[in-house]
Amino acid sequence: MNLGKNKYKAFFNLSGYMKNFGKPIFLVLLLIFSSFTLPVSLFKKASASDHLLNRADTAYRYAQYYLAAKNYRQYLLNTDTANATISLKLFYCYWNMREYGEAEKIMENFPVQNFIQTLPELRVRLAELQARKGNYVQAGRLLEGVAGYEEKAAFYLNEAARNYIREDSADWLIVPLSFNTSFREYSPFIYDEKLFFTTNLPLQDKEKSYLWDGRSFSRLWQIPLQEVTVEDSVEHLPNSNKISNVTGTKYYAPVFEGSDTRPLWSESSQKLQTDYVTRAFTPKGKPAFATGKWKYNVGTASFDTLGNIYFSANRNRFKGTKNTVNILQAKFADGQLLYPKPVFPEDTFSYLHPAVSADGKLLIFSSNRQGGKGAFDLYFVTRQNLFSGWSEIQSFSESVNTPGNEVFPSLSNDGYLYFSSDGKAGFGGLDIYRIPLQKALKGEGSAELIGYPVNGAYDDFGWAQTADTTKGFFTSDRRRDNDDIYAFRYEPKPKISYITGIVLEKKTRTPMPGATVFLLNQATGEVMVDKADSTGRYTFVINNMGNYIVKAVEINCKDDCLSMEVLSAKPKYVTFPAPRPLLLELTFKPVWVINNVLYDFDKWHIRNDARPVLDSVVTILKTYPIKVELGSHTDCRGSFKYNDRLSQRRAESAVAYIVSRGIDPSRITAKGYGERKLVNRCSDGVDCTEEEHQQNRRTEITVIYNPSPANSIDPTPYHKGDKLRKENFPENFFNDCR
Known part of the structure; x- marks a missing residue:
């Protein structure tokens, strides 16, 4: 698709590229060109563009995304024709560097609809961008029809399900830790009363960065648990006064590729063409061990109870082969690594994020080895004792692994395997899950999504739990896309x-x-x-x-x-x-009113029209062996004495009739209440209608004894x-x- 040279320039200007990226790139190119004797034709526009593209493709092939992105963007600026394939590679550069905002800008000028049907992975990435912004409906629709992501799509589209997970948010207390910096800190692990974690924090105020793409080494850091404190303000971060937009975003450990660091910012030396990483503060804690002599990038670490350390590491072997990560095992004592050796043979795959059992007989890790369900899956090996070899590598079942990425496993004291995944139903990015370890090893059980707000729309990973299982630490990039370590406390409230x-x-x-x-x-x-x-x-x-x-x-x-x-x-x-x-x-009711038992004025004799009503009472008394009281009531008109006498005579007259029909007189009692139990407001001196007075002129049957009640x-x-x-x-x- 031909977007035109000017449109690309306008796009990059809007995104701040010309201001923040253009000048360093031109400077680097000038230094490169001045270092060699080159043919004149190299400076021709077409050849220069080809050179940029070759550099970009080479860097992309070796997972050097920073240099690849820089050269792809320059190439697009220098050419009149926009290449969709190059734009797609540029998108993936930013995605793998976790520069999600830049990746989304690429998609704004990219013919998405031409590719999403044929590139399921692109649909997955676009869905993640929407989920990070909370646009779950759009994210779910993008995932619909993508094999292996049915469960995640359904979760995105089900607001009730998401709200259900959020309901226990009051159970969690989550706070960032004070040792977090504007560099990245991730993958905490508790050992020997210390908190170990990985960081790309430089050891000195100004430190040379390694690799031609400007990356600095990551290191294993430690701080005593008693010195771990929370930040006094959520917004507080110790950092320098300036951060270059070139490398101003932090990146997490090797998840998709074999390189695991990025500097916060770098300054270029025109003479030496060397990048430096700088800091302007004194960090808390210290390196767990020195790595200066053997130049390793050190990633996630795990310890057994016997003093052995297992950690991810890669050598900077750019020429000829793509960088890969292996797991190293060593004895750890007094800040020294003794006898480090790789756990797995060197090959073209990466083995990273080790989680070892306390006895050292089980090792769980993530790998992109051939035959997995997704890009990175979880695997495990076992051994009989510390002196025997590891078993054949075994993959976890679909209860753990998905077509996405399963990374950062950890083991808890209460028998759970924790891990992060971007392929399961969750809130977006990497979410943290847990599954009973023994069930997972047997290919059984199902993974449980840890609740909100531990998991959110951002990347959440690297779970470390204390012995009592209610407190611990984890990593998240929820704050300005920075990987920081957070402390959590779980206090379930009574439901x-x-x-x-x-x-x-x-x-x-x-x-x-x-x-x-x-x-x-x-x-x-x-x-x-x-x-x-x-x-x-x-x-x-x-x-x-x-x-x-x-x-x-x-x-x-x-x-x-x-x-x-x-x-x-x-x-x-x-x-x-x-x-x-x-x-x-x-x-039958304990008290019921007999309607239509009418008497002539000032009389108490039973009229013929009242007999059928009283006969119904006879039927009840013959059916149930109960004893009742027949109470007669008058309205308020007349004196108390008159009404008492009249109501008593009427009650006695009704009882006499009932007894005459064969009912034992001991089972029914006559009681005249006069006007003493009015059922409405119509007392003496109150103006009432005839209908209101009629409510008070009533006959009631009250059960006073029931030898066989229906109720138990x-x-x-x-x-x-x-x-x-x-x-x-x-x-x-x-x-x-x-």
């Missing part, structure tokens, strides 16, 4: 969950307010009590997951109960609804909030609940 439901009358499906509800925790035997509210609903607060029984009881009702399982809840507050309503079958126990002694034991109830009270 407040609720069991809720409703109590209804079985036949009418109307709410049963006041019903007594019992909740049995089958694991602990604890019983809690609630009373249904005015809508028939009940609520229990629970702190434990497991199996529960819920049972409702009400006077003159057949009990109902159910069993339910409450699964583990991630969120702090979650409601578990009962699987169905509790249905209480009402046999009397619920009246129990109160809302009571806490009892299963042993406080009849033996079969909680049986047969479904």
Whole structure:
């Protein structure tokens, strides 16, 4: 695609290239050209461009992304035709250097749609750029259809799933450490009461950087745990007053390629063409051991309990072969490395990020060796003892490895394998996961995503856990894309969950307010009590997951109960609804009003139209062996004495009628209440309608004795909030609940 020379110049000017990159490049080219006797034709535009492209391609082939990017950009500035292949390589240069902003700018001027269908890896990288910005829907759509990334795409598109993981964020306390600098610090490891980590911090205020691409060596650093403190401000970072935009972004250890360092910034010497890395502060801690004599880049380290150290390292072997990383094993004593030797034979693959078991018999690592599922996968080797050789290399199963990258493994005291992956469902970039170690070694189990905010949209990796498993350290580039080490403390708060439901009358499906509800925790035997509210609903607060029984009881009702399982809840507050309503079958009410028992004025004789109503009471008394009180009530009109006498006579008249129908008089009692139990506001002196007065003129039947109640126990002694034991109830009270 021909974008034109001027468009590329405009693009690079907008991104600050001409200001920050152009001058050093022209200077370097001038120095190079002045050092040799070159043909005149070399200075021709076409040949110069070809030279830039050859330099860029050579650097790209050997994973020297900084030089490759510099030359690709200069090439695009010098040519009139934009080459999509070169632009794509430039994108991958920035991606591998973790200059995500520059990588995204390349995509703004790149025919993305022409390539995303044929280059799945490009779609994965573009999705990661979107995820880093929190654009999860766009990220998920880019990943749809990419083999091996189905789970990650689904997670990106599922906001509820992401929110579910975020719910336990209050359990984590995360703070950056005070020894972090504007260089990079990563991969912490706890050993011998010290915190070891890797950094590209120079040892001196001004130090020569190695390799022709301007990289400085990374080193293993140490600081006593008792001197590890947190930053007084999240924004505080000790650094110099100026940072060159050329190399102003930090980079993490070898994940995708065999080179593992970048300087923070460099200054060029016109005479020697040598880059230097500078610092303007005194760092905390010190190097774990000297590496000056053998020129290693030292990466992630791990120790066993026998004083052996295992660490990633590569020699700067640029000419003829691509840089690779191997794992070295050595005896570590008094700051000295004794008898260092490679664990794996030298070949064209990289072996890095060792995690060794305490007894030194298991070694887990990451590698890009042939036959893996992705770019870098996790592998392991074992041995019988420290003097025997390692076993054949074995790969972890798909419970760990993905088509993406699995890196930075570590082993915890509580039997877990921690690692980072950019191929599993997560928040973006590298996320930290854990899986039971023994299950992982057998190819079983599934990896668990560590919660937010440990994991976020940025790269999170390098997990180190203290002996009590609640505290530790990890690495993240969440702050200005810098790799820093953070301390964490995990203090799970009690998870407040609720069991809720409703109590209804079985036949009418109307709410049963006041019903007594019992909740049995089958694991602990604890019983809690609630009373249904005015809508028939009940609520229990629970702190434990497991199996529960819920049972409702009400006077003159057949009990109902159910069993339910409450699964583990991630969120702090979650409601578990009962699987169905509790249905209480009402046999008869403890108190009910007999309507339409009418009397003539100032009379108490039973009228013919009242007899069918009283006959219904006779039927109930013949059905159930209960004893009742028949109470007669009047409205407020008339004197108290008159109303008391009238209501008593009317009650006695109704009882006499019921007894005449064959009911034992000992089972029914007459009681006149007059106007003493008004059901509304209509007392003396209050102006009321006839309908309101009629509400008070009523006859009520109250059960005063029931030898065979439908309810299994009397619920009246129990109160809302009571806490009892299963042993406080009849033996079969909680049986047969479904």
